[in-house]
Amino acid sequence: MALSKSPYRGTRDFFPNLKRERDWIFQHMEKSAKAYGYESYDGPLLEEVDLYLAKSGEELINDQIYSFTDRGERFVAIRPEMTPTLARMISQIHREVPKPIRWFSIPNLMRYEKPQRGRLREHWQLNCDIFGAPEGLGEAEILSLLVDVFLSLGATQKHFQLLINDRRVVDALFKNKMKLDEATIYKLYKIIDKSKKVTPEALGKMTSELNLSSENQQLFAEYLSLESFQAVVDFMKKCDQADSTTALVKFLEIAPSMNLMPYLTYDPTIVRGLDYYTGLVFEAFDLHPENKRALCGGGAYSSLLKIFNEEPVPGVGFGLGDVTLTDFLKTHQLMPDFSKPINDIFIACQEENGLHLVQSFAQELRRNNLQVVTALEPLKFKKVFNMAEKSGAHSVALMGSDEIANKTVVLKNLKTQTQETFSLDKISDCLAFILKSRG
């Protein structure tokens, strides 16, 4: 039986057109991160499973992770996320380097999932994190960087928004004001997390099962109806929990200087990973009616290094996956056409004895940083332009028998269709013509 030509389920073959899309996205991610002085890092594809267990608990490990025992009896996994690797690396160096630490990475990750729109088994994810930043400032910088990634890809505030909440607000409400026990708080968080996906009736039913006092029921309902940052600040003040909004207020004070306000919306239903985030939490949300979904999540966390018995270093970060982002860009028609490569010039000759001239001319041009595609056999006139077009070249160099005899070349600008004959000695004249053809 012949082998399958298909990629493994939930993964992608990046043929050159798809790779160019990915490269374009990654280049903009990298450029945005570097504009804020974030340094690129990377870690191993495999980590010991203990690392993920320590961070995420049993659930993820059992169901969604690619884990196996290696030939040396180590229980390892293909990285399903970058944060545990980041924590391990930061734990090695955080005492020696000046704060804040600003790092980014675009690793490939694998999760055992049922492939569906927006979810594949293999994906890439931009991870940006800042450690040791003052409260409110790190959050603003991370969100500003995230906004810049979207803007650099051509998106505007009509395409996406950032939904914001603060875990300290929710915690203060549940613990200090409503005085709920841990188990009830945990259930209430789960209800919040689901609140947008269910009907108001279903929400009411879930809440009623918790047997909250009528006062607490009213507080919870009031909380879920909060629609602005001012409203949440006022509400928490009314609850005698003004302290819980200090960091949020500091964030809101600096955000306008980073032009963040047009993208921010307060959303009481955003809570993110329960055991992980401890401060501001956020999601980037697609506003397209056909693709209403979270594109990215992140927030502030304080105890990341605890698993290494290290003192806490406050961090803020996000992960932006390539699968949902590509869907976002295509849904909004923001993805450029990458069906063809781009090259400077296609060089061909029409006689066998011109092949060495094609090659030496090509080498001269490459030394001048041009992208050069050569025909490796003599081509008929008609085929030259067909091949040149498919190579994505801006110009063509052609040598017929006369040109070969005279050591000259005909250069043609494929956009303007102008052409000129040059001596092969006059490289700088050729270069000028070819660079002009880039248009």
Added chain:
Amino acid sequence: MALSKSPYRGTRDFFPNLKRERDWIFQHMEKSAKAYGYESYDGPLLEEVDLYLAKSGEELINDQIYSFTDRGERFVAIRPEMTPTLARMISQIHREVPKPIRWFSIPNLMRYEKPQRGRLREHWQLNCDIFGAPEGLGEAEILSLLVDVFLSLGATQKHFQLLINDRRVVDALFKNKMKLDEATIYKLYKIIDKSKKVTPEALGKMTSELNLSSENQQLFAEYLSLESFQAVVDFMKKCDQADSTTALVKFLEIAPSMNLMPYLTYDPTIVRGLDYYTGLVFEAFDLHPENKRALCGGGAYSSLLKIFNEEPVPGVGFGLGDVTLTDFLKTHQLMPDFSKPINDIFIACQEENGLHLVQSFAQELRRNNLQVVTALEPLKFKKVFNMAEKSGAHSVALMGSDEIANKTVVLKNLKTQTQETFSLDKISDCLAFILKSRG
């Protein structure tokens, strides 16, 4: 017990300084490949083990591969090499696209190996392949591209050379001239492969065990003593096997036009993977006395698509790994200093009420494509320059209480130590000063 902070055995944590080394290498690889019109592709991290079995046989699978059964009972492996994925992808599209097909990739790969100098479990590898090129021409182009990778990284012909052989020559000698059976040929290939690593006596002993006729012994010895392309052409002519050097001669005819000759050395001991290569084979070899080893291997192969029941498409390619290449660059002191990041400017203020000015000024500069690091809290004068230096910034922007009050900023060029005060409104003047500081 605290978790281990070390990376999994045989893998690397790429802290920013190491990541900058890797990025620098990859950028030059990519630039060289694109200069020849090679298109970037990528494939999945996991493939079904059957794919590797079909290409490489049992040995690799049993000993060196990271294989496991997924939750859906598929027997899969983390890619140990890119060629099988490449073959699978090419088999999907080779009928539709014009030849030659020129592709490159820089995937991360994993092999279960004992970590040692030049060999790690996780590594990256530049793969360049051309399909459907005329004999000799594809080989020359691939080798020229490989040479350009080395040259772009600062290496010269005193640092490396390309050792060349042709499997058709060896096959013709063994089969047609010496008339050996398959089993003896296989053993003789193995002896050749080891010939440089053992003493002449050991070599003689291994060969004598094959019970070759005295005529064949002499032919084999004569073959192993060949030291130039002319010598091998003459020798094969003398053996009535001139046909076996046709492709080699065609390659040698075009090679000078690509400036290849200074890098090429004929080496009868290069044979590479036995079941795979069918034409020209080569190795890039480090000339440093302390690092004499192969940096890269490749060659021409004709039956790559056979495993998919597809008609053969001739290919030529190589794989250049990052571990040996990094050793090579460091041994020859060709690796630049990447200990510090590079940024355009470090911006700080000395009073709390200047933080929003720092941020809005930073945003203006980022919109103009600068890499900007900001201090997120007020800094004392002395600390500003210490932090700026560590951030790798070319210039510093500082706002004391006067500047904050007047909405001005002091810009300082860290190289020339010149400084000037600008109004924060005059962004284009600020930009001119900062760009000049890049030096």
